Amino acid sequence: MLDDFLVRAALAGIGVALAAAPLGCFVVWRRMAYFGDATAHAAILGVALSLLLSTSIFAGVLAVALLMATLVSLLGGRGYAMDTLLGVMAHSALAFGLVAVSFLSGVRIDLMAYLFGDILAVGKGDLVLIGAGALLVLALVGWRWSALLTATLDTDLARASGVDPRREQLVLTLSLAVVVAVALKVVGVLLIAALLIIPAATARPFSRTPETMALLAAAIGAASTTGGLQAAYWLDTPTGPTIVSLAAILFALSSLVGHWRPLRPEG
Amino acid sequence: MRLLSIDDLHVALGGRIVLEGIDLHIDRGEIVTLIGPNGSGKSTLLRTIIGAVRPAHGRLARQPGLTIGYVPQRLAIDATLPMPVARFLSLPRRRPAHAVHQALARAGVPDLEDRQMAVLSGGQFQRILLARALLEKPDLLLLDEATQGLDHRGTADFYRQIEAVRRELGCAVLMVSHELHVVMRAADRVVCLNGRICCQGALERVVTSPAYRALFGPDTGDALAFYRHDHGRHEHDHPAGTPVPPASDAAHLETTS
Numbered sequence: 001m002l003d004d005f006l007v008r009a010a011l012a013g014i015g016v017a018l019a020a021a022p023l024g025c026f027v028v029w030r031r032m033a034y035f036g037d038a039t040a041h042a043a044i045l046g047v048a049l050s051l052l053l054s055t056s057i058f059a060g061v062l063a064v065a066l067l068m069a070t071l072v073s074l075l076g077g078r079g080y081a082m083d084t085l086l087g088v089m090a091h092s093a094l095a096f097g098l099v100a101v102s103f104l105s106g107v108r109i110d111l112m113a114y115l116f117g118d119i120l121a122v123g124k125g126d127l128v129l130i131g132a133g134a135l136l137v138l139a140l141v142g143w144r145w146s147a148l149l150t151a152t153l154d155t156d157l158a159r160a161s162g163v164d165p166r167r168e169q170l171v172l173t174l175s176l177a178v179v180v181a182v183a184l185k186v187v188g189v190l191l192i193a194a195l196l197i198i199p200a201a202t203a204r205p206f207s208r209t210p211e212t213m214a215l216l217a218a219a220i221g222a223a224s225t226t227g228g229l230q231a232a233y234w235l236d237t238p239t240g241p242t243i244v245s246l247a248a249i250l251f252a253l254s255s256l257v258g259h260w261r262p263l264r265p266e267g
Numbered sequence: 268m269r270l271l272s273i274d275d276l277h278v279a280l281g282g283r284i285v286l287e288g289i290d291l292h293i294d295r296g297e298i299v300t301l302i303g304p305n306g307s308g309k310s311t312l313l314r315t316i317i318g319a320v321r322p323a324h325g326r327l328a329r330q331p332g333l334t335i336g337y338v339p340q341r342l343a344i345d346a347t348l349p350m351p352v353a354r355f356l357s358l359p360r361r362r363p364a365h366a367v368h369q370a371l372a373r374a375g376v377p378d379l380e381d382r383q384m385a386v387l388s389g390g391q392f393q394r395i396l397l398a399r400a401l402l403e404k405p406d407l408l409l410l411d412e413a414t415q416g417l418d419h420r421g422t423a424d425f426y427r428q429i430e431a432v433r434r435e436l437g438c439a440v441l442m443v444s445h446e447l448h449v450v451m452r453a454a455d456r457v458v459c460l461n462g463r464i465c466c467q468g469a470l471e472r473v474v475t476s477p478a479y480r481a482l483f484g485p486d487t488g489d490a491l492a493f494y495r496h497d498h499g500r501h502e503h504d505h506p507a508g509t510p511v512p513p514a515s516d517a518a519h520l521e522t523t524s
Contacts, residue, residue, distance in 0.1 A: 160318075
């Protein structure tokens with residue numbers, strides 16, 4: 001069954017969607033939408049570095065993404081607003097990455113492949129990597145769930161309850177770095193941020209608790225990837241963008257429903 | 268029993284000294300009100316006590332195992348975060364349903380468990396925050412301008428609730444206010460803060476002190492009258508067996524500067 005490239009692609013997509021869903025919810029709740037972009041852009045620097053140092057692309061991307069996550073956590077709350085910090089990091093990481101790529105004489109790397117990913121080229125080794133990464137992230141987020149939620153509500157409130165908001169922020173950013181690193185090959189740099197945010201935003205009008213929102217986002221993300229794969233196959237369109245387009249259509253439908261049937265204040 | 272001892276505390280934020288030379292002690296069961304104009308460092312002092320701000324100098328000793336219930340000045344819950352009241356009260360620790368029910372009743376907002384936090388009125392929201400703090404079974408309850416946005420009646424109700432809570436739980440209360448006329452009638456001690464502690468003692472002594480008048484202007488007569496009127500009534504509806512505030516704290520008035 002795993003010999004079928006479509007089955008492998010679907011499994012990889014579902015794995016990424018499941019791990020991205022709860023993280024995406026936190027990204028939306030904490031207004032960190034830029035974080036996906038920033039880490040994803042930094043991933044290009046990781047690709048360049050791993051080619052320069054002849055290490056595996058996954059290792060290079062993971063290292064740079066983790067470095068960025070740590071830097072953002074350390075610098076956060078030191079006088080710069082989070083979006084400013086992320087904007088600086090995102091664009092400088094991308095610029096350094098492109099400069100580094102230009103030093104690679106003789107090597108032609110297909111930047112498009114990293115920007116948009118190639119889910120149809122997922123091998124069995126990649127599947128193992130994605131599965132392990134997704135399980136790690138889900139376990140981490142599940143373990144810290146209540147503390148993460150408390151820190152998201154208010155840092156002082158968390159502090160008074162014995163939750164260290166900086167530690168939770170680090171847990172979140174490290175998890176995001178892992179997801180970006182494992183998802184790079186599947187959906188590509190530009191579409192990771194979309195897969196984080198769109199399913200979470202789509203789930204919002206139908207959710208009354210944070211938990212249902214995360215579960216719904218996971219279901220919507222998984223449906224978008226499998227549906228997008230099918231659609232791309234039938235329509236002969238590029239897979240990554242088709243997946244995100246489908247997610248965007250679901251978001252539009254959800255907003256319409258949410259608009260006509262807003263959550264009632266009572267009950 | 269001493270819950271909290273602060274000695275010669277200095278706090279700097281962004282290179283600016285916000286608090287200097289603060290000495291403050293809080294004992295079990297007392298109600299202390301912290302007043303001061305905007306920017307006088309009241310919230311910073313509370314945030315230092317909960318550990319969100321690190322002091323630059325000085326000593327802050329909590330009784331070992333001290334649990335703090337914190338009611339922040341305001342809490343903005345992002346509209347994208349669905350959060351029913353019962354779930355909010357179970358963060359970060361799961362609380363049994365009956366405990367949540369009881370805390371809501373004690374805070375004066377019974378049966379709101381299933382309501383979304385986003386649709387609560389200002390008064391309900393503050394009481395939910397109080398209920399959450401009560402679930403911690405606090406030894407020390409910290410309230411940061413908890414009555415902001417409430418009208419006179421709402422404020423009076425809220426303070427009555429705090430008094431009842433103090434009676435039932437026997438916890439100490441440290442509350443912050445920037446207006447004297449909302450100072451709680453049951454306050455055992457008033458501490459007047461403006462970067463440093465200007466004066467402290469029983470309310471009537473503080474309002475008549477020169478340091479207080481220098482800070483808030485001469486227009487304090489009304490507030491005092493308001494206070495006296497309430498204070499008289501307060502003596503009546505207080506049942507017997509109320510923890511008696513330590514007299515020594517209220518008896519003397521320190522005036523620095």
